[in-house]
Amino acid sequence: MKEKFIFILLIIACSCFSCRNSSKKTVEFIFPEADSVSLEESEKLSSEAIEEIAKNISSPVEIAYLLQKMSVPFSPDYLASSIDPNKEVTAFKKALSLGILGADLGYLNMYEKTGTSINILSSIQKLAEGIKVGHFFDFKTIKRLSLNKSNLDSLLFLSIDSYTQIDKYLRDNARGQLSSLMIIGVWIEGQYLATQVVKDYPDPMLKDRIGEQKIILNDLILLANPYCNRDDEYKRLCEYLQQIREKYRDVKISYTLGEPESVEKDGGLVITQTETSKVEMTEEQLADIIQITKEIRDKLITKN
């Protein structure tokens, strides 16, 4: 009996070992179950862990860059123009709108739409002042750079750096809930932009990028979790994120293993990753994600 048991253990051990070393084997991204990110667990997250999660969220600049690569023309229709900073009363709405408009600013900056970005900047200024973080934005310089198209990197740097400083300041001053809202706002708007564009430009790269958001969706939920019971606004937002998560449940992401290849070029290194990720998402799943994203984003930007 003992020998049989050892034999079975050996077979299991060997099969695990061979999985790790196979270069052709594929592995699949597993969506953590809902109860694996319990409220109790997320409340125990250190500020460092939350900061790490915050950095994971992809930049709207990357989405905008992808759209440019696909030759998608700029459209003002995607912007959250209904946000009126004078009518956003609660800190919740101000912080969330700050994130949403931050994503719009990234989109505008990448397309060098300076006129519109000046308007958005004014709204951002009011919202930032509303939650007492206006001093982190050098609006004068950002506006000047917006009008000077040759300094796009300076503009992107200043805009992103301002948001990074606000994020850190809010966390350091026990206002992490506002920082989380800002980050969630940036993500929702980036996701809205991608899902709206894919309707007219069903490029496989963009579809993949939308499907791949499953990877960070759980982190977003972790960011929101500690505040879900704070009040009705937070509770609703947590429910919205769960609704999005539900639409992603059957989207599959698998990985093929491989070793990176490197070559020296112009004094630096160029590394090509041979490992790949593959998204399996049906048209129906994509349609559901597009719809839920629009519904939720529209609810968030309209006055309750």
Add this chain to the structure above:
Amino acid sequence: MKKYLLITLLILATGVLTKAQSSDPLVSNCVMSAGSNTRYLKDFRVQLGKGSSPGEMRYKAQISLWKNTKYRFSMCNSDDSEGQLILTIKDESNKVVLSSFDESTKKVYPFVDFICNKSGIYTLNYDFNEGNQGSGIGVVSMVK
């Protein structure tokens, strides 16, 4: 003649000021040195004392990297750094996907271009070579 000289100086000064937007010139110089064919995404400001255990990278940060994107990771050092900033990136299974330090030749590369084919969350590990003291900036950009 003096007038033209003044105007020229003013134009030059404006250019310099526009290029160096951050209060820390090391940051803005590093952002700008990434290259005109790049778009800035993030930066990491690394300041470390002399390390006690060489081999263990001390500054860690997570980042999401996306398939079909070419990233540039640039490293810049302040003048008073004793070591050079190096970067190792690991994936979620803790596998090294790139390093700016060649262990066999001890060469430190100032930038690494990474052609990403697997979307996911990666860990950036920064330190100064041989665990030296130093301060530096790691800039992440997209290559157009």
